[in-house]
Amino acid sequence: MRGAKSATWVAGAIAVALTATACGGGGNDSDDNAAVNPDGTYTYYNVEPQNPIIPSNTNEVGGGYIVKNLFRGLVDFDEKSKLRLVAAESIDTTDNQTFKVKLKPGWKFHNGEAQTASSFVDAWNWAANAKNKQLNASWFEPIKGYDEVHPAEGDPKAEKLEGLKVTSDLEFTIELKKPVSTFKEQLFYDVFSPLPKAFYKDTKAFGEHPIGNGPYQQDGDWQHKVEFKTKKFADYKGDDKPKNGGVVFKFYNKDDAAYNDLVSDKLDIMYQVPNSMAGQYQNDLGKRAISQMFGGNTNISFPLYEAEWAKPEKVKVRQGLSMAIDRETIAKTALKGSKDAADGYTPKVVEGYQGGACGEFCKFDPAKAKELIKAGGGVPGNKITLTYNADGANKEWADAVCNDIRQNGGVECVTDPKPTFQQARADITERRMKSAFRMAWVQDFPNIQNFISAQYRTKAGANDMEFSDKAVDELMDKADASKTIEESNKLYAEAEKKIIQEQMPSIPLFFDHTLAGYSKKVQNVKFDSFRQAIWTDVEVKK
Amino acid sequence: MGRFVARRLLQMIPVFIGTTLLIFLMVYSLPGDPIKSLFGPKAADPATVARLRHEYGLDKSLLEQYWNYISGLFQGDFGQSFTGRPVADLMSEAFPVTIRLALLAFGFEVIVGIALGVLTGMRRGKFLDQFVLVLTLLVISVPVFVIGYVTQFLLGLKWKVITPTVQDSENLGQLMIPAIVLAALSLAYVIRLTRTTVGENLRADYIRTAVAKGLPRKRVVGVHLMRNSLIPVVTFLGTDLGLLMGGAIVTEGIFNIQGVGFTLFKAIQTSEGPTVVGIVTVLVLVYLLTSLLVDLLYAVLDPRIRYA
Numbered sequence: 001m002r003g004a005k006s007a008t009w010v011a012g013a014i015a016v017a018l019t020a021t022a023c024g025g026g027g028n029d030s031d032d033n034a035a036v037n038p039d040g041t042y043t044y045y046n047v048e049p050q051n052p053i054i055p056s057n058t059n060e061v062g063g064g065y066i067v068k069n070l071f072r073g074l075v076d077f078d079e080k081s082k083l084r085l086v087a088a089e090s091i092d093t094t095d096n097q098t099f100k101v102k103l104k105p106g107w108k109f110h111n112g113e114a115q116t117a118s119s120f121v122d123a124w125n126w127a128a129n130a131k132n133k134q135l136n137a138s139w140f141e142p143i144k145g146y147d148e149v150h151p152a153e154g155d156p157k158a159e160k161l162e163g164l165k166v167t168s169d170l171e172f173t174i175e176l177k178k179p180v181s182t183f184k185e186q187l188f189y190d191v192f193s194p195l196p197k198a199f200y201k202d203t204k205a206f207g208e209h210p211i212g213n214g215p216y217q218q219d220g221d222w223q224h225k226v227e228f229k230t231k232k233f234a235d236y237k238g239d240d241k242p243k244n245g246g247v248v249f250k251f252y253n254k255d256d257a258a259y260n261d262l263v264s265d266k267l268d269i270m271y272q273v274p275n276s277m278a279g280q281y282q283n284d285l286g287k288r289a290i291s292q293m294f295g296g297n298t299n300i301s302f303p304l305y306e307a308e309w310a311k312p313e314k315v316k317v318r319q320g321l322s323m324a325i326d327r328e329t330i331a332k333t334a335l336k337g338s339k340d341a342a343d344g345y346t347p348k349v350v351e352g353y354q355g356g357a358c359g360e361f362c363k364f365d366p367a368k369a370k371e372l373i374k375a376g377g378g379v380p381g382n383k384i385t386l387t388y389n390a391d392g393a394n395k396e397w398a399d400a401v402c403n404d405i406r407q408n409g410g411v412e413c414v415t416d417p418k419p420t421f422q423q424a425r426a427d428i429t430e431r432r433m434k435s436a437f438r439m440a441w442v443q444d445f446p447n448i449q450n451f452i453s454a455q456y457r458t459k460a461g462a463n464d465m466e467f468s469d470k471a472v473d474e475l476m477d478k479a480d481a482s483k484t485i486e487e488s489n490k491l492y493a494e495a496e497k498k499i500i501q502e503q504m505p506s507i508p509l510f511f512d513h514t515l516a517g518y519s520k521k522v523q524n525v526k527f528d529s530f531r532q533a534i535w536t537d538v539e540v541k542k
Numbered sequence: 543m544g545r546f547v548a549r550r551l552l553q554m555i556p557v558f559i560g561t562t563l564l565i566f567l568m569v570y571s572l573p574g575d576p577i578k579s580l581f582g583p584k585a586a587d588p589a590t591v592a593r594l595r596h597e598y599g600l601d602k603s604l605l606e607q608y609w610n611y612i613s614g615l616f617q618g619d620f621g622q623s624f625t626g627r628p629v630a631d632l633m634s635e636a637f638p639v640t641i642r643l644a645l646l647a648f649g650f651e652v653i654v655g656i657a658l659g660v661l662t663g664m665r666r667g668k669f670l671d672q673f674v675l676v677l678t679l680l681v682i683s684v685p686v687f688v689i690g691y692v693t694q695f696l697l698g699l700k701w702k703v704i705t706p707t708v709q710d711s712e713n714l715g716q717l718m719i720p721a722i723v724l725a726a727l728s729l730a731y732v733i734r735l736t737r738t739t740v741g742e743n744l745r746a747d748y749i750r751t752a753v754a755k756g757l758p759r760k761r762v763v764g765v766h767l768m769r770n771s772l773i774p775v776v777t778f779l780g781t782d783l784g785l786l787m788g789g790a791i792v793t794e795g796i797f798n799i800q801g802v803g804f805t806l807f808k809a810i811q812t813s814e815g816p817t818v819v820g821i822v823t824v825l826v827l828v829y830l831l832t833s834l835l836v837d838l839l840y841a842v843l844d845p846r847i848r849y850a
Contacts, residue, residue, distance in 0.1 A: 050580075051625050059582055130589045133597065135580060138587040154590050224627075224635050225800035252707075257798040260706035264699060352599065371780070420811060422574040429578070429585075461585030 012292055034523060039245035040239070040540025041231070042268035042522050044533070045258050046249040048225045052207020055193035056134040064190060066228055066249055069535055070110075070212035071193035072238055073100060074120070075184060081351050081446035081529045083185055083294075083485075086238055087115065087194070087213065096179035096481065103170040107237045109196040110217035117172040119194035120211075125149070125160045126200065127191060136191040138461075142183060144175045151257035179481045181488035182449040189444065200331035215242050215536050225251050242536040243524070265519040268540075269533050273515045275393040275462040279336045290516040293340060294531035295350045295443030297451070298397065300386060301506035303433040305466040317359045317379055320372030321436075324409030325401055326364040331510060334400040338393075339510035345441075345451050345496055347511040349529045352448025356497045358508050366408035373409055381435070383412040388438035389417030389424035390417035398438065401509065427462050439464055439506055446529045447485075448492040452476065455506075458501050465507035472498055543841075546849035547834070554830050559612075561826045562819055566608050569815045576600075576624060583724035598624065611816065615823075621816030623809070629820040632805060635826070639711045640801035643793075644786040645722035646714065647728075652779065655729045659736020659775070666741050674737075678730035690723045690796040696789070707798035720797040724790055728782045736777055739771040746770075769843045776843065780836030784829040788822075 040418055049063030058067050064362050074088035084092065087107055092100045126132055128140035130150040140146050145162025163175035175182060186192075194213055199206045215238060216230035223229075231246035250267060252258040255274040261267035263284050273281045282289040302309045302318060327341030340348075340357040344357030360368075373379065389393040395417065402413040418424035428437055441462070444450050453476055454460055458468040472495050479491030500508065514531035524539045577594050578586040595601045599610055614621055620629035662671040681689070697719060698706035708716045743749060744767065752762045791803030802821060809817035840847045 052627075059580075059584070130593065133590050133593045135590065137590055138584075150587075150589055153592070204626075225805075226630075251800070252798050253800070253804045254795040254798065257707045257796060260694060260699060261798075264702065264706050266707065266709065420574070422579045422811065423811075424838055426574040427578060 002312055004111040011470045014456075020401055035542040036243070036523075036539040037245070037542045038243065039232070040521075040542070041229075041246040041248050042244060042538055042540050043227075043250045043266075044535075045255075045262070045267060045270040045272075046228075046250040046385055047253075050226075051135070052204070053210040053222075054134075054199075054203065054207050055190040055195070056123075056132075057207075058190060059135045062251070065532065066230075067190045067193065067210075067212075068214075068532070069216045069230055070210050070214045070218065071190065072212070072214045073190070073192045073194070074103075074187045074270075076188050077446055077528065077530075079526060079528050080532060081349060083188070093184075093439075096181050096183065096483070097176050099174040099176075099183065101172050101174065104237065105170060107213055108235045109194075109198075109213050110211045110233055111196060111198055112235075113196045113198070115194055115213050116169050117166045119196065120192070121164045121166050121172050123193065123199070124164060126195070128161055129159065130156050133192075134235075136189070137191055139186070139191040142176045142178075142180050142186075144177050146177070148535035165452060181480045181482050181485065182445075185445045185447050185449070185485075214238075215240060216247060219246060223313055227251060240536045241533075244536075244538050244540045247535055247538075256419070262491045262517055262519060265521060268519045268522045269516070269525060269538070270518070271514055271516045271527065271531050271533060273284055273517055275338070275396070278338045278515055281515060284499075285517040288518050288520070288525075290518075290525070290527060291513050292516070292527050292531075293347060293349050293511050294514045294527070295347050295446045296441065296512040296531070297345060297508070298339065298394075298438070298440045298510045298512060299342075299345065299506040299508050300401065300436045301439040301465045302436055303431065303465060304468075304505055305431055306380070306434060311377075313376045314380070315503055316372045316376030318376075320369045320374075320376065320509060321379075321384070321405055321411070322361050322369075322504060322507040323363065323365045323372065323408055324369035325507070325509065326403045326408070327362065327509060328364070329399040330397060330404070334396050335510075337469065338513050339397065340513065342508040342511050345455075345506075345508055346448045346493075347443075347529075349511075350443060350446045350448060350451065351485075352492055354490075354493040355491065358500050359497070361500065361504065362508060364408075369409050373411060379411050383414065383435070385414055385416050385419060385435040386437065387416045387424060387433060387435070389419075389421040391420050394438060397510065409430060411473055416531075419471065431466070433464075436507075437464070440512075442512075443529065448489055448496065449479070452492050452496050453480075465505045467499075467503065469499070469503060473501075543849055547838070550834050550837070554827070557830060558826065562612065562615075562823055563608060565819045565822045566611065566815060567604070568606055569813060569818050570607075570809070572810070572813045574813060576815075579812065580624060595695055596805070598622065607815075611819065620820040623817045624812060624814050629816045632817060633802075633820055633824065633847060636800065636802045636805040636821075639799060640787050640790060640794075640803070642711070642714070643721055643724065643790060643801060644715055644783065647725035647786050648779070648783055650721060650725045651729050651732055651782070655732030656736055656772075656775065659733045660740050660763070660771075662733065663737040663740025663771075664744065664763070666737075671737075674733060678733050681726050681730040686723065686727055687792045687796065689726055690720075690793055690817060693719060693723055694796055711799055711801075717799075720793050720799060723796075724786060724793045728778075728786070731778060732775060736771065736775050739774055740767060743767055743771050772843055776836055776839050780832045780839075781829070783832050784825060786826060788825045 006351050046065055047062040050060050051063055053063055053066055055067050055071055058064055075083055076086050078084050087103055089102045089104045122206055127134045128137055128146060128149045137150055143161050143163040148158040148159055149156050166172045196211050198211055211217060215231040215233055215236045219229040219231040228249040232242045258267055258270055259274050259277055262270045304310050331339050331341050343362050346353045374535050384405055386398055388398045398415045402415050405411050405413040441451060455462045456467055457476055458473050475491055475495040479488045482488045516527055518525045522538050524537055526534045577591050580832055589698055599607050611621060623629050623632055662674045665671050694706055697703045702721050710716060749766055752766045790801060794803045796799045806821045
């Protein structure tokens with residue numbers, strides 16, 4: 001969601017000018033051992049949230065990053081993508097279907113209210129109820145009784161989820177419809193946050209003045225489109241107590257403007273610098289520039305609902321196209337290192353990544369590529385049209401990939417940029433694609449399950465290809481029913497390999513990087529696989 | 543005069559209804575489903591979609607939706623944006639910022655534009671005239687966003703005279719540079735327009751008469767020359783005020799000013815009917831009122847023009 005894109009080339013021209021003047025800049029200004037002010041606040045790049053701050057209705061980054069700081073759920077992920085308990089003392093299960101949750105005692109909400117088992121159960125019941133129209137309600141789908149509380153049509157037949165039972169002040173049980181091996185991981189979603197009683201009295205007012213149980217609490221009013229201030233919550237009981245005084249989320253319309261603020265220390269942390277600055281930001285920021293892989297990928301997919309593409313021999317064509325793409329070179333040159341060549345769907349930084357899921361089909365080999373395309377009877381319509389949304393950072397790679405397909409695969413290829421993400425999505429979800437289209441995934445949680453199940457299961461919500469393979473579905477069901485996460489990861493990796501090597505409904509292209517930077521005022525800035533700073537660890541210099 | 547104003551005000555009613563209906567139809571025909579896109583890349587759950595559609599009245603026919611909107615409008619209700627906030631709130635945040643910026647730019651345009659225009663018009667062919675001509679040519683030929691980015695780069699990043707973006711939209715000092723950037727193009731036109739009419743009128747008979755009568759130069763220029771020369775300039779300035787308010791999106795983006803332009807842009811992107819119609823309606827009213835004001839100003843400037 002960016003503004004006038006015609007402006008980027010000027011930024012580019014200025015970038016050139018900047019390089020000339022910034023030689024030798026960014027040397028010693030990142031002294032990571034400066035004296036720290038534990039009450040100092042820092043500003044964080046964000047966009048105005050689209051919705052009021054209610055965890056079950058926040059599904060975009062603007063509100064999401066604020067929710068992440070105001071609320072703490074049962075579990076979350078550490079820097080290394082490992083699951084850890086937060087508000088929960090234990091979550092026990094023997095069959096991945098019934099979970100016994102025990103909460104840590106003594107936790108409080110920002111208004112002083114104690115956090116109990118009902119804080120969670122009531123919040124979930126409210127959010128799942130169709131009457132309350134929550135955008136994230138479908139996350140409760142695995143829980144028993146969801147279909148009664150949230151029927152596809154008509155009024156709910158029950159007020160509460162049958163699968164949730166409060167057993168004592170700090171304990172409750174969750175029963176699922178069927179075993180889900182990664183349910184514990186899924187509990188990390190914002191939608192599973194607890195809510196205080198104050199919420200139900202006036203949900204509208206709560207959206208403006210949210211009250212959570214997290215390390216930060218709201219400070220003053222939400223200044224719409226300008227900033228959202230938070231301060232350290234003194235009664236926070238979690239292990240990750242803030243090393244700073246608060247995060248101020250500063251809202252920008254254009255990331256170019258934010259970047260200029262970052263360079264002149266008016267903005268402290270930006271988790272993604274503008275694409276036009278990718279080749280430039282390391283010069284501007286020196287040691288304060290960060291390039292790190294996160295849990296997101298970029299692929300191109302095919303409409304398997306089109307008769308031509310559904311033919312079994314077209315697998316060879318897709319694999320041939322894949323081999324015509326020189327991912328390494330594109331990543332290094334056209335993308336200036338802002339993405340890495342992919343060797344599967346699951347990014348390296350995600351738990352469950354095994355490496356080499358794509359095998360030889362992601363290796364660049366023009367001869368074999370042409371051979372495979374020919375063996376598969378060529379591309380339907382003798383032409384690839386690659387659809388993508390032009391309001392994201394897609395033009396560079398889309399052009400390069402198309403170029404490779406043309407040059408190395410011998411197949412005519414044109415790109416079809418749609419002006420906005422929304423328009424591209426409408427065409428994709430209404431199944432109007434005739435040829436290749438961009439399909440990207442940013443993790444909901446850092447586990448292989450999320451990358452495979454959400455997109456490649458039959459009728460999965462984000463399965464834009466209408467890919468369906470019984471054997472793959474069975475493998476995933478088996479993985480979901482497995483006792484340990486290790487076993488599940490292995491089965492999912494097997495499913496991933498099977499999908500790519502036998503069907504290749506989408507061509508794995510890249511693992512995405514976050515290109516981040518921070519100002520001279522802060523230190524100890526680290527990023528996780530969600531490409532967000534470890535907010536509580538940031539230190540503000542005196 | 544009174545009848546003229548009354549007639550003009552009455553004319554606003556059909557214009558108002560026409561524009562709102564037109565905008566409503568246009569937003570309605572934008573591609574993409576606004577409710578489904580609230581769900582982002584995830585599949586929208588049909589039960590929630592149906593309920594949200596009902597809440598925002600999108601399940602009704604287009605004319606019914608328009609009727610509900612208009613009748614709400616007459617009760618002072620601008621409707622609700624898809625984010626759950628009243629459109630009136632969105633507008634009351636955005637308009638003050640934009641009005642401040644537009645007025646600053648407008649003031650700059652009027653004062654500097656007319657002053658330079660008169661000066662150069664009276665000294666045609668001299669150094670100042672040539673210099674200003676070249677300068678305005680430069681401004682007219684360079685797009686606003688280039689001026690904006692270059693100003694931001696030089697003043698904000700290189701010389702550090704200003705902060706690169708506006709940190710506090712109530713601080714007029716910080717709004718100064720964005721206002722100048724915003725005004726730059728129109729300023730150039732105002733200068734050129736004033737210069738030309740001043741130059742023409744200088745040779746007019748009535749000026750020669752005034753000078754021959756032995757009137758002081760101050761009076762010749764200040765009253766006789768200016769009043770007649772300003773009519774085309776006022777016309778331009780009148781329409782420009784509306785443009786400054788709605789068309790500041792590029793400047794707003796560069797300097798991160800949270801004004802009307804970007805609010806409107808975002809609302810169009812998300813097909814948010816009530817917000818788009820609300821903002822455009824207010825902008826249309828601003829246009830109508832300024833053009834009325836311009837017409838009234840004609841009578842003040844030129845006594846020969848009378849309205850019945």
